[in-house]
Amino acid sequence: MKRIFFLFFSLVIGSPLLCGVLFAVLFVMFVGLTIPQIPSWAQAGVAAWMMDQPQETYDETAHTGPPGSPYNGHQIPYERADYTYTGNESFRCILPPQYGYLTDWYGTARDGGYVHSGIDYGCYWRAVPVYTPMGGKVVYAGWSEVGYGNLVIIESGNFRVFLAHNSEMIVQENDEVDAGDPIGLCGSTGNSTGPHVHFEVRIWNETEQRWTPVDPNAITLPGQEAHCDWYALKTGAPPNP
Ligand SMILES: [Zn+2]
Secondary structure: HHHHHHHHHHHHHHHHHHHHHHHHHHHHHHHHHHHHHOHHHHHHHHHHHOOOOOOOOOOOOOOOOOOOOOOOOOOOOOOOOOOOOOOOOOOOOOOOEEOOEEEEEEOOEOOOOOOOOOOOOOOOOOOOOOOOOOOOEEEEEEEEEEOOOOEEEEEEEEEEEEEEOOOOOOOOOEEEEEOOEEEEEEEEOOOOOEEEEEEEEEEEEEOOOOOEEEEEHHHHOOOOOOOOOOOOOOOOOOOOO
């Protein structure tokens, strides 16, 4: 009887358990042996992908030049035409998704040892329009290879606004947009766990020669008459369209 029980235990319960452990060990070895062999610039992304970590992070490729120069997201380069913005820049505090709710703050810690570079607004799992809070020139409208999904970048002076994870984009590079214009539809493309808009502001840092993310709450965007409290705008019961 004891023997039968032992046999039963080892075959029916033991085998799947062993298989599971073996699989876990092999997977960890696979990840551990693969990552060091790929170029260093790709390691973080591959590690994040293999271990299913969020990849939304600094995009070093965006720090390629001063205002007016190309955003080099490994996509079609942006050729600068003589750029003079003449649109309406007087809008204030237009929220990226008009219907949405705050889901993450600027500066929160993320897996992988970096901080969140923007503010996230959930959009109730609906492809509601995404509005730009700043007028300017669309310097990028395309796929991001670093986790932003369908990404739209609008530039005005030394400011860039990133609106990420769109399901669709309705602007093209070189378009001129006004604050309050829709630029796409809310989505969950790229590294995202649910439909939301990642709203990020970067300022050209002349000393470091790169576009640096800043806390949107700490600055006043071009065209705004005063400071916007991006968090306060989303407190309380938001409308559910
Ligand atoms: Zn985000």
